[in-house]
Amino acid sequence: MGSFSAAHWLVVMVVVFVLFGKNRLSETMADFGEGIRSFRKGLNEDVAQPETKVIETLPADARSSDEQT
Numbered sequence: 806m807g808s809f810s811a812a813h814w815l816v817v818m819v820v821v822f823v824l825f826g827k828n829r830l831s832e833t834m835a836d837f838g839e840g841i842r843s844f845r846k847g848l849n850e851d852v853a854q855p856e857t858k859v860i861e862t863l864p865a866d867a868r869s870s871d872e873q874t
Contacts, residue, residue: 822830
């Protein structure tokens with residue numbers, strides 16, 4: 806009574822299939838696959854883009870007014 810046999814898993818799969826139906830189950834699996842792809846893409850984008858420093862520059866007229874004060 807510790808582990809599940811193949812027959813147990815087969816019964817569970819049949820019950821899930823009956824409850825959710827073919828269309829609902831395929832939609833759920835498609836959404837799950839899309840989520841995994843999106844997650845992997847996000848990980849790859851984070852690794853591929855190095856951090857860049859943002860340097861703010863002032864317009865020429867703002868620099869001249871700062872120098873006067």
